[in-house]
Amino acid sequence: MEVKKHYWNQYQKEIADDDYFYERSCIRQTFFPGSETTFLRIMKEELGKNIMDDPNLHTCTGIGYHSDVVAFDTTQTVCARIFSLMTDSGLKNYVPSCVTSFGLFTELIETWKHFPEELEKTRENLRKATGREFELPTNIAHPSDVIFKFRKELKEKMKYQLVNKHTGKPLKVVEHIGCHYGKVFSQHSIGGAEFPHVLAGMIEEWGGEVVDYPERRHCCGFGFRQYLVMANRGYSVANTKKKFESMKPYKPDFIVANCPGCTMFMDKWQYTIAEMEGITYDEFGKGIPVLSYEEMAGMLLGYNPWDIGMQTHQVQVESLLDKIGVEYDPKDKYIGKSGNYIGEPEKPENLKV
Amino acid sequence: MEKERILIIGGGPAGLEAAYNLAENNYAVTIFEKDTEIGGNIKKWVKLFPDFGDAAEVRKNFKDKVTRQDIDIKTDISINELYSENGKWFAKNSSGNVYEGNAALLATGFETFNASRKEELGYGIYNNVITSVEFEQMYKTGKIITAEGKTPERIAFLNCVGSRDEKVGNHYCSRICCINAVKQAIEFKELVPDAEAYCFYMDMRMAGQFYEELYRKSQEKFGVTYIRGRISEAAGTIDNRIQIKSEDTLTGLPLKMTVDLLVLMVGIESSDSTTALAKQNEINGEYGFAKSVGLHGSDNLTKKEGLFLAGSCKRPLTLPETIADGRAAAIQIIEFLKLKVKN
Amino acid sequence: MKNWGYKISKPRGIDLDTANIKEFDKLAEKVPSAKRCLMCGACSATCSATNHTDFNFRKCHLMFRRGQFENISEELDKCMLCGKCKLVCPRGVNTRAIIYNMRIFLNNMDYKNI
Structure with missing residues (x-):
């Protein structure tokens, strides 16, 4: 559909240039295990940036907080400890890998701005519990913001483009930014929540075409306590289904997501829906591949798909790799970093591989 | 004796209705309209609610009423400054021309929401x-x-x-x-x-x-x-x-x-001219609209002597209300000028 | 098909792209005053049945308009046809006739498969 104007320009944010303190996500390392190392590799090797990956880090409590099992006081103190680790490192530009962490930290900073007594209480709590002190970051950016900032520089280094090599046409890409990236504080996101541009900007820069489908803004349904409790899971997955139904007519080549939960959901629920109802949303019954933005960048930079963890996806990525013309060796798919066979998943009944 | 002159900023229904009534009462009027044609927001409408009246006809009637020697209509003129000195009112346009009058009427209307x-x-x-x-x-x-x-x-x-x-x-x-x-x-x-x-x-x-x-x-x-x-x-x-x-x-x-x-x-939102000119004269009210002295009985008056308000520069009004308000403003201006002569 | 102990929820809202809204047009041919309804709820406020059951004529009428027929028939059984609703309607809607006609339409309609 022809879009008349680009309103995303109204939403811009400051993104630090260099010297980042990276916080890993709790769940991404399991579900998309290559994404974070790919981000670090891009930052260090492609862009030559200074970024710290601190092994002492821990959860921000985001999952527990959003599931109503961790109190806000606890959350504040736990997050303050993360800030104290950053303070130790001397860095001030905070980059949390997870969209929910990003939303949560932004919420904390905003809370402390309006309620300084909460900040004082948190300092006191952290001091009592750990004897540590902390400074607030001067800049908070999501890693996708950072990649967006350097999307042009990265394009120069890319081996592939988001173009179908058989037809020469741009790939049709569905993007999903995740609610906690843009809906909590739209002024801290690129492009706002209605016409988000953080992933769209990468897709367009790297040769693809963004699919603006009607349910683009709809939540993926993750919702923490919704999917965690089995009784609620049916309505959780129904949200993802609604998105798939809405994007289906556009025949997207793949989905790229920003948030750990969304990426996992949009990938794994395709299996769930196929196995429960026999429905898939592509032409061949294989599902629509779902990538994290780091995987998308790494893939285009020519990194070996099996090094960046693309074999761990539920929906298999080979059809996408073939469309772009990415070189890969099928034999290496399940050979780990150590050179050993890492095992192969069982084949689903309905979702074709 | 030369007629006293009223400066009317805005050639929409409020300004035009006021101009006609002032002229009928033997005053000279200068209307400043930023557009090429007078009529204000009526120009955008085809049929009017609630009777499906013909907007073009309403405009034509206005045009006929104000086409007369004692009403000077200046189109394509935006007034950037409106101020008083020694009991006179002055309107200055973007190219620096200054126009003088004995009173001024702000009838700068509304703009639709973006x-x-x-x-x-x-x-x-x-x-x-x-x-x-x-x-x-x-x-x-x-x-x-x-x-x-x-x-x-x-x-x-x-x-x-x-x-x-x-x-x-x-x-x-x-x-x-x-x-x-x-x-x-x-x-x-x-x-x-x-x-x-x-x-x-x-x-x-x-x-x-x-x-x-x-x-x-x-x-x-x-x-x-x-x-x-x-x-x-x-x-x-x-x-x-x-x-x-x-x-x-x-x-x-x-x-x-x-x-x-x-x-x-x-x-309906306040027009840019309304907001700017009201602010200059410290009669800016809520949401950028101009503020009258009071709703009941002094709704065309401002706290600035000789500066009056008419129409939707004050708040959202319908067309019949705007026209009535233009007429009401004319009476207030006449009262003011008569009292001034007497004193 | 697999069963993991939950089912994918069906959409709960009204989808006017798929709902049968033409049925109301037919009803309005029989009871033209139905089109004037403002949904003010005066009918339900005075209704004997509404005061003792969860019957709500206004809502039944509106659900019919929106093509959401599932529970209306059952609900309408609670109406005692006393006609008080008709007396209080500020728009002169023939509420009683709407009830009669909704019953006829619903009886003749295979709405469960719509």
Whole structure:
């Protein structure tokens, strides 16, 4: 559909240039295990940036907080400890890998701005519990913001483009930014929540075409306590289904997501829906591949798909790799970093591989 | 003796009605109109609510009334500064020309809300989301069609775009949009009787003579469907239609539908001239509108001696109210000038 | 098909792209005053049945309009046809006739498969 104007320009944010303190996500390392190392590799090797990956880090409590099992006081103190680790490192530009962490930290900073007594209480709590002190970051950016900032520089280094090599046409890409990236504080996101541009900007820069489908803004349904409790899971997955139904007519080549939960959901629920109802949303019954933005960048930079963890996806990525013309060796798919066979998943009944 | 002169900023219905009444009472008038033609916002309308009166005819009547020797109409002139010195009033335009008068009337009217500020409604993004003003312009051509040139099978009107909305900083009701939606829905159904017309509203504010009757007629005779709920999202579909979501608050269920054309009933905001000139004279009120001394009895007066207000530079007003207010302002100005001569 | 102990929820809202809204047009041919209804709820406020059961004529009428037929028939059984609703309607809607006609339409309609 022809879009008349680009309103995303109204939403811009400051993104630090260099010297980042990276916080890993709790769940991404399991579900998309290559994404974070790919981000670090891009930052260090492609862009030559200074970024710290601190092994002492821990959860921000985001999952527990959003599931109503961790109190806000606890959350504040736990997050303050993360800030104290950053303070130790001397860095001030905070980059949390997870969209929910990003939303949560932004919420904390905003809370402390309006309620300084909460900040004082948190300092006191952290001091009592750990004897540590902390400074607030001067800049908070999501890693996708950072990649967006350097999307042009990265394009120069890319081996592939988001173009179908058989037809020469741009790939049709569905993007999903995740609610906690843009809906909590739209002024801290690129492009706002209605016409988000953080992933769209990468897709367009790297040769693809963004699919603006009607349910683009709809939540993926993750919702923490919704999917965690089995009784609620049916309505959780129904949200993802609604998105798939809405994007289906556009025949997207793949989905790229920003948030750990969304990426996992949009990938794994395709299996769930196929196995429960026999429905898939592509032409061949294989599902629509779902990538994290780091995987998308790494893939285009020519990194070996099996090094960046693309074999761990539920929906298999080979059809996408073939469309772009990415070189890969099928034999290496399940050979780990150590050179050993890492095992192969069982084949689903309905979702074709 | 030379006639006393009144400077009127704005050549819309309020300014024109005031000018005519002042001239009839033996005063000289200069009207400054920023546009090439006088008539103000009436120029944007084809038929007027609630009686489907001809807007062009209303404009022509105004033009006939004010075409006379003692009314000097200066078009294509924007007044940037309005100030008083030694009991006289001065209006300065962008090229530095200064005009002098014994009193000044601010009749700078309103502007319609810029619908692209409501991002979630997709105006300026999707071609089949249009404003009520664009509906009027299309109606002028005698047909209502989509961006692709198709006759809509389904149209939706959404009220309160830019009104009653804290998100855009406007808490007030613009007052004319509800009835305008009823009017436009009827006009559409007259053109395309087989199509479906929906109107989404928070409250139907039919507080004018014959408004409620027209609302009733639109349901009974034209089958317009009213849904109480605010559309919170409009998105383009693969076939360039618009998917809208609201709650049908009277069933308590979320409601989704696809329409060929979505018409946003844009509210009334203070015009840039109103805001700027009111601020210069320290008579700026809420939301950028100009502030009168009091609603009851002194609504055309300002705290600045010799500066008067008329029409929708004060707040959203309907056309009949604006015309009456122009006339009322003329009387206030005459009283003021007479008293000044006496003293 | 697999069963993991939950089912994918069906959409709960009204989808006017698929709902049968033409049935109301037919009803309005029989009872033209139905089109004038404002949904003010005066009918339900005065209704004997509404005061003792969860019957709500206004809502039944609106659900019919929106093509949501599932529970209306059952609900309408609670109406005692006393006609008080008709007396209080500010728009002169023939509410009693709407009830009669909704019953006829619903009896003749295979709405469960719509």
